[in-house]
Structures are given as C-alpha cells and as structure tokens.
Amino acid sequence: xxxxxxxxxxxxxxxxxxxxxxxxxxxxxxxxxxxxxxxxxxxxxxxxxxxxxxxxxxxxxxxxxxxxxxxxxxxxxxxxxxxxxxxxxxxxxxxxxxxxxxxxxxxxxxxxxxxxxxxxxxxxxxxxxxxxxxxxxxxxxxxxxxxxxxxxxxxxxxxxxxxxxxxxxxxxxxxxxxxxxxxxxxxxxxxxxxxxxxxxxxxxxxxxxxxxxxxxxxxxxx
Amino acid sequence: xxxxxxxxxxxxxxxxxxxxxxxxxxxxxxxxxxxxxxxxxxxxxxxxxxxxxxxxxxxxxxxxxxxxxxxxxxxxxxxxxxxxxxxxxxxxxxxxxxxxxxxxxxxxxxxxxxxxxxxxxxxxxxxxxxxxxxxxxxxxxxxxxxxxxxxxxxxxxxxxxxxxxxxxxxxxxxxxxxxxxxxxxxxxxxxxxxxxxxxxxxxxxxxxxxxxxxxxxxxxxx
DNA sequence: CAATGTACTTAGGATAGACTAACTTCGCTG
DNA sequence: CAGCGAAGTTAGTCTATCCTAAGTACATTG
Numbered sequence: 001x002x003x004x005x006x007x008x009x010x011x012x013x014x015x016x017x018x019x020x021x022x023x024x025x026x027x028x029x030x031x032x033x034x035x036x037x038x039x040x041x042x043x044x045x046x047x048x049x050x051x052x053x054x055x056x057x058x059x060x061x062x063x064x065x066x067x068x069x070x071x072x073x074x075x076x077x078x079x080x081x082x083x084x085x086x087x088x089x090x091x092x093x094x095x096x097x098x099x100x101x102x103x104x105x106x107x108x109x110x111x112x113x114x115x116x117x118x119x120x121x122x123x124x125x126x127x128x129x130x131x132x133x134x135x136x137x138x139x140x141x142x143x144x145x146x147x148x149x150x151x152x153x154x155x156x157x158x159x160x161x162x163x164x165x166x167x168x169x170x171x172x173x174x175x176x177x178x179x180x181x182x183x184x185x186x187x188x189x190x191x192x193x194x195x196x197x198x199x200x201x202x203x204x205x206x207x208x209x210x211x212x213x214x215x216x217x218x219x220x221x222x
Numbered sequence: 223x224x225x226x227x228x229x230x231x232x233x234x235x236x237x238x239x240x241x242x243x244x245x246x247x248x249x250x251x252x253x254x255x256x257x258x259x260x261x262x263x264x265x266x267x268x269x270x271x272x273x274x275x276x277x278x279x280x281x282x283x284x285x286x287x288x289x290x291x292x293x294x295x296x297x298x299x300x301x302x303x304x305x306x307x308x309x310x311x312x313x314x315x316x317x318x319x320x321x322x323x324x325x326x327x328x329x330x331x332x333x334x335x336x337x338x339x340x341x342x343x344x345x346x347x348x349x350x351x352x353x354x355x356x357x358x359x360x361x362x363x364x365x366x367x368x369x370x371x372x373x374x375x376x377x378x379x380x381x382x383x384x385x386x387x388x389x390x391x392x393x394x395x396x397x398x399x400x401x402x403x404x405x406x407x408x409x410x411x412x413x414x415x416x417x418x419x420x421x422x423x424x425x426x427x428x429x430x431x432x433x434x435x436x437x438x439x440x441x442x443x444x
Numbered sequence: 445c446a447a448t449g450t451a452c453t454t455a456g457g458a459t460a461g462a463c464t465a466a467c468t469t470c471g472c473t474g
Numbered sequence: 475c476a477g478c479g480a481a482g483t484t485a486g487t488c489t490a491t492c493c494t495a496a497g498t499a500c501a502t503t504g
C-alpha cells in the first residue's frame with residue numbers, strides 16, 4: 001500500500017505535468033507546502049524503488065511512470081468521488097469539500113470507492129466541474145479556456161472552477177457562478193483586465209478581476 | 223490534533239478499562255498488534271504531555287483522564303457512525319465495516335461527523351448493536367450478559383455481537399443471528415458448553431460452541 | 445524463602461518524512 | 475565571459491512510531 005505522502009506527491013506531479021512535460025522540484029514543494037530539500041529526497045526515494053512510480057532526473061524534475069499515472073488517477077478518482085458525495089449527500093458547501101476529501105482519499109478501500117460510485121449514480125464531474133476518472137481510469141478532457149481569454153460580446157458556459165481557493169469558491173457560489181452557468185462578456189477594461197459579466201438570468205452584472213477570471217474555465221457558446 | 227496512533231491507544235485503553243479499572247501494557251499491546259516495549263514508551267509519552275490524556279503508573283498500567291475519555295468517546299462515536307453509514311447507505315456487509323471504519327475514523331472532521339449523524343437520522347446503535355455515543359458523548363449502557371450464561375429454557379433477544387472477528391460475524395449473519403433476533407436456549411451440553419438454540423421464526427435450530435456464545439450479548443426476555 | 449514465570453521496563457536502533465544550512469548548476473545579463 | 479540569482483542538491487538533524495534484546499519486579503509455589 002502507498003502512504004498518504006506518496007499519494008500526495010503522485011497527485012501533485014500528475015497535475016503539474018498536464019501542461020509542462022516534467023514537474024520541477026520547486027513547484028512540487030510549493031504545491032505540497034514542504035521544503036524543496038524534502039521534495040528532492042522524496043523523489044529520489046520514489047524513483048529508486050523496486051517498481052518506480054516516477055522517472056526522476058537530477059535538475060530536470062519528475063514525470064510519472066505508467067504505474068505512477070495509474071496510482072495518481074486512482075487517488076484523483078477517490079478525491080472527486082468523495083467531493084461529490086460530501087456536496088450532494090452530506091450537504092457540504094462546495095468550498096468545504098476539498099480539504100475533507102484530501103484526508104479521506106488516502107484511506108478508502110477499492111470496495112468503498114466502487115460502492116460510493118454506485119450510490120452516486122456513477123457521476124462524471126465533481127462539484128467544481130472537474131471530470132471524475134472512470135473505473136477504467138479514463139478521464140475526459142476538461143476545458144482549458146480561461147474566462148479571462150474571452151473578448152467582449154462572447155458568450156460562454158462555465159465548465160469548471162479551480163478548487164484551490166475556498167474563499168474564491170465561496171464568493172463565486174454567492175454570485176451563482178457554477179459549472180453550467182451561462183455568462184456573457186459585456187466589457188473588458190484595457191489595463192486591469194477587469195471583466196464585466198452578465199450572469200445568466202440573474203438580475204444585474206458582476207465585475208471580476210483577472211486573478212478570478214483566470215481560475216474559471218469555460219466552453220465558448222456553440 | 224491527535225495522531226491516528228494516539229487515537230488508537232485511547233480507544234483501546236477505553237475498552238480495556240470498561241471492566242478492570244486499568245489497562246495493562248500487555249493487553250494494550252495485544253489489541254493494537256504492537257510490542258509491549260512500544261506500548262510502554264508510548265504510554266510514558268502520552269502521560270508526560272502538557273495536557274495528559276492518560277494517567278500512567280509504572281507496572282500498574284494506564285487509565286484515561288477526563289480529557290482522554292472525551293477524546294476516546296469522540297473516536298468511538300466516529301467509528302460507530304461510520305460503521306452505520308457503511309452498512310446502511312453503502313451496503314457493506316456487517317463483517318466488513320469494522321476495518322474500513324478504523325481507517326476513516328481518524329480523518330473525518332467534526333462537520334463530517336455532524337452531517338453524517340443527521341443524514342443517518344441520529345442513530346443510537348451501530349450494525350453490531352453497540353451503542354453510539356451522542357453529541358454530548360453520553361453512551362447508553364449495553365448488555366453485559368453473554369449468551370453463554372443462559373440456562374436451558376431461557377429466552378433472550380440479541381443485543382449486540384462482538385465486532386472483533388469478521389469470520390464470526392459473517393457466520394452469524396448467515397444464520398440470522400443479529401441484534402434484535404429472538405433466541406430460545408434448547409439445551410446446553412454439560413462438558414463442552416455447546417448450546418442448542420432455536421432462532422426466532424427460522425426453521426430449525428443451531429448449535430454454537432462457547433467461543434461463539436461468549437461473543438454474543440443478550441437481554442433476558444422480559 | 446528461594447526459584448520461577450509473567451508482566452513490564454530500559455536501552456539501543458530502524459524507518460518515514462520532514463527541516464535548515466550550505467553548496468552546486470546553469471541560464472541570463474551586462 | 476564574469477557574476478548573479480533562481481532552482482536544485484547534499485549533509486546533517488529532528489520527531490513519531492515502531493522494533494529487538496536484555497534486564498527488572500513481583501506473585502506464586504514448592
């Protein structure tokens with residue numbers, strides 16, 4: 001069995017290698033909240049194991065092996081199933097599910113995972129709109145288009161919202177900006193990139209800064 | 223926050239001090255599956271903390287302080303709520319809930335505990351019949367009368383079954399011996415203490431040895 | 445009351461996972 | 475191309491939790 005720490009490293013490397021091909025020591029350290037030296041040590045250990053979960057090269061960072069990728073996806077699947085459960089069945093607000101799921105994801109059995117999946121009706125997306133890998137660990141591709149990239153006049157539907165900042169989630173929730181919400185870009189101020197948005201059928205508009213609009217991912221209106 | 227190990231020690235000491243006033247090093251070691259030396263060391267550390275959770279005296283074993291008792295009851299509450307959830311909502315069989323709950327009990331938040339309690343409708347007993355401490359950590363007293371103590375002719379209702387052996391639970395489950403099941407003692411063989419029982423409305427009888435009948439606790443028929 | 449067995453403790457050490465401090469690499473800039 | 479800064483590594487520690495081996499305390503029993 002993998003330790004919780006190992007699972008956290010795998011999850012982090014997985015998400016960092018979505019864009020760049022390799023995850024750097026510093027980025028991993030920042031995401032995990034540990035020192036760079038700790039990361040170097042841990043990566044060396046992981047890469048030197050019998051069945052290595054990562055491929056690590058000095059000063060070039062880490063990438064997941066096929067085995068590592070599978071383990072990472074299993075943890076991500078657990079995490080997102082749990083988030084969905086916490087939100088839908090226990091009534092946790094969507095800004096509180098992340099931390100709880102981060103602790104639970106390391107201790108549930110495969111049997112728990114399967115039964116929870118069934119109880120929830122085999123959900124495909126978690127409360128933030130992130131896709132849930134299936135039992136086969138296939139994961140649908142999610143939108144990579146940040147709201148910040150849209151031009152005035154464009155319409156879009158919110159696909160997902162970064163789950164990293166609870167404060168942000170709470171704020172957006174209050175303004176009904178959730179996966180599925182339809183938005184229209186009314187204006188973008190030239191220097192600060194503030195965006196004036198019309199939110200679906202809701203009365204009025206809202207202005208969001210670029211730190212926010214870069215955390216919201218959308219599908220351009222078909 | 224307490225570590226999982228500390229919570230396990232507290233839980234174990236709690237259950238061992240139900241009967242005897244103090245928990246001995248050896249019994250704790252056996253229950254936890256660690257060496258006696260580890261237990262001695264751990265108890266010393268726990269007792270020497272700022273706010274000690276246990277009272278430890280050399281060669282006399284450990285007892286919980288009021289604070290330790292409260293923490294122990296919180297863990298037991300988590301454990302039993304989780305067992306109830308696993309059985310009732312996820313459909314785990316009653317012999318599989320214990321191990322899963324043992325891992326989950328250390329990582330759930332107070333918010334999770336409360337919301338789960340509400341979702342389950344504030345249950346008072348877990349699937350084995352053990353009482354669930356309430357939010358105030360009050361715990362109803364459960365039956366201490368082992369089935370093994372009954373005489374031929376007596377009738378009783380199963381109150382709870384020890385959850386320590388999954389094999390036993392599976393076996394008893396197959397024969398419909400669960401909390402609430404009504405039993406009649408038909409005969410007790412004099413030397414081996416085998417007990418011939420009539421199980422409620424079920425066809426036929428069953429013979430159980432003393433290793434089994436000592437794990438089943440009952441209420442004598444009113 | 446000495447011998448013995450069981451329960452308990454001490455001493456010394458292992459491992460996982462983290463830290464700080466100090467050093468190395470390397471790309472970029474002037 | 476020397477120098478600087480950021481990223482990365484090494485070395486040495488620390489804490490939690492466990493271990494084995496060896497010794498101690500105490501009750502029982504001949």
